[in-house]
Amino acid sequence: MEANTRGTGRLPAAFLTPGSSSFIDFLAEQSPDLLPGRRALPAGLTVEAPHGTTIVAAVFAGGVVLAGDRRATMGNVIAQRDIEKVFPADEYSAVGIAGTAGLAVEMVRLFQLELEHYEKIEGTTLSLEGKANRLTTMIRGNLGMAMQGLAVVPMFAGYDLDLGRGRIFTYDVTGGRSEERSFAATGSGSVFARGSMKKLYRPDLTADQAATLVVQALYDAADDDSATGGPDLARRIFPIVGLITEEGFHRLSEEEVTRIAVSVTDGRRNQPDGPQAPLL
Amino acid sequence: MSTPFYVSPQQAMADRAEYARKGIARGRSVVVLTYADGIAFVAENTSRALHKVSEIYDKIAFAAVGRYNEFENLRIGGVRYADLRGYSYDRADVTARGLANVYAQTLGTIFSSVGEKPYEVELIVAEVGRSAEDDQIYRLTPDGSVVDEKNSVVVGGNADSIGTYLSQRHRVGMSLAEALKVAVESLARDPNGGTPRTLTPDQLEVAVLDRARPQQRKFKRILGAQLGRLLDGEEEAAEDSDGAEGAAGAAGPEETAGEA
Numbered sequence: 001m002e003a004n005t006r007g008t009g010r011l012p013a014a015f016l017t018p019g020s021s022s023f024i025d026f027l028a029e030q031s032p033d034l035l036p037g038r039r040a041l042p043a044g045l046t047v048e049a050p051h052g053t054t055i056v057a058a059v060f061a062g063g064v065v066l067a068g069d070r071r072a073t074m075g076n077v078i079a080q081r082d083i084e085k086v087f088p089a090d091e092y093s094a095v096g097i098a099g100t101a102g103l104a105v106e107m108v109r110l111f112q113l114e115l116e117h118y119e120k121i122e123g124t125t126l127s128l129e130g131k132a133n134r135l136t137t138m139i140r141g142n143l144g145m146a147m148q149g150l151a152v153v154p155m156f157a158g159y160d161l162d163l164g165r166g167r168i169f170t171y172d173v174t175g176g177r178s179e180e181r182s183f184a185a186t187g188s189g190s191v192f193a194r195g196s197m198k199k200l201y202r203p204d205l206t207a208d209q210a211a212t213l214v215v216q217a218l219y220d221a222a223d224d225d226s227a228t229g230g231p232d233l234a235r236r237i238f239p240i241v242g243l244i245t246e247e248g249f250h251r252l253s254e255e256e257v258t259r260i261a262v263s264v265t266d267g268r269r270n271q272p273d274g275p276q277a278p279l280l
Numbered sequence: 281m282s283t284p285f286y287v288s289p290q291q292a293m294a295d296r297a298e299y300a301r302k303g304i305a306r307g308r309s310v311v312v313l314t315y316a317d318g319i320a321f322v323a324e325n326t327s328r329a330l331h332k333v334s335e336i337y338d339k340i341a342f343a344a345v346g347r348y349n350e351f352e353n354l355r356i357g358g359v360r361y362a363d364l365r366g367y368s369y370d371r372a373d374v375t376a377r378g379l380a381n382v383y384a385q386t387l388g389t390i391f392s393s394v395g396e397k398p399y400e401v402e403l404i405v406a407e408v409g410r411s412a413e414d415d416q417i418y419r420l421t422p423d424g425s426v427v428d429e430k431n432s433v434v435v436g437g438n439a440d441s442i443g444t445y446l447s448q449r450h451r452v453g454m455s456l457a458e459a460l461k462v463a464v465e466s467l468a469r470d471p472n473g474g475t476p477r478t479l480t481p482d483q484l485e486v487a488v489l490d491r492a493r494p495q496q497r498k499f500k501r502i503l504g505a506q507l508g509r510l511l512d513g514e515e516e517a518a519e520d521s522d523g524a525e526g527a528a529g530a531a532g533p534e535e536t537a538g539e540a
Binding site: 009010011015016018023026027030031034109110113116117120121123 | 329331334335336353354356357359360361363364366367368381382383385386389390497
């Protein structure tokens, strides 16, 4: 019998064994070397690699908006001006990444595949909570590398079809997960972005207002954090903004983002610190 | 100890083929046919959860008849194969031809191994291309042979009579509604020449690989109300205005050829 599984081009036994609906579990059995967290690094060594910076998200009446700036830095050098850090995870959710860009992009690719794989095998999608938990496991798997300076800290946002509203989940480097009620930020500029949103956020925002809110927050993050990139008017590089509603994930077109980013920058010409909230 | 009987290899293989064929002939058929915007899969299947037609990857779908546990096993193996390949290389490197080869090897090895019973399944692996000429349909039999099919194909019980009927009525560049109607008519026919049965939408499992879909994943199930509308022909008008360019482009040469 053993001869059948060798050298015939036949699917290996592991492929035909009933078992987990998880692609990551399958990968761990079949080719563990392809898992991002499984690579051993020599202890005590730190590696310098491009880092992505600020991701922001906000819940609005019909869903949730997730946005990221476009800068990747390596130390004090700008490594990339047009990096993308916001990705659709599946039809109703998206993930934004801060941290070591190379690992983060790979983690997103695996996460997208994990959700798709489950959907194909089971014939149904995971719950939003289930997707968020799956991401936790992946971040935890990266802890060893995080301790050597290669941390990945994603943010997960999606439309919960069961509850009928947008939801945001943030993570820490150990995989600690927390749900945010209205808005959230992660990455090096997150302190400033959060302060900005705290003053501007209202629960009754429309989708367009929510998109403006996150661009304002990214502007404020770039204003005070050198690792976050502001709107690049000369090169026409603007943030990536993804909206998730009952209709699914929709990335704002270049024209839409340009319009919002230009109106925000125009506003800042007269008022460099941005719109002001009432004192009382 | 009794002496084992000698069975010639020809006889052994013929017996195994016969065994598999009988198992498959017990099941209802699945019809796969091309239309202007892609490839349609139509199966008689009252179950909402146990599928005969499934998505494998972006542009690749799978249809099967025979023993459920066996083809479900192969389907999951195919999804794992495709996802692993796409993850290690690139999504574009997952092809129906590659998948059909792996299935062929798997089925062929099982078929000719003395220790295993042959699988009682017949599979179709199809990939939708950028244009109708690039569409690929492969039929796989239990002994591991691969047949490269064009336009339309049927697997399962009565495959021959349904297939003949279907190939006579299939045209290149049909609209989806037309294609579905022909497929359902062919499935509803009585092989003994009696009156055809009536198949309602809830007795059918219908899915398409639609090249016009903006998403990366081209597989889509057509369910309930939409299926009813398509079969009643109500959606035909909307369908035409939607994909006027594709449909007209594909139907054009056929019509001129007919007139000439």
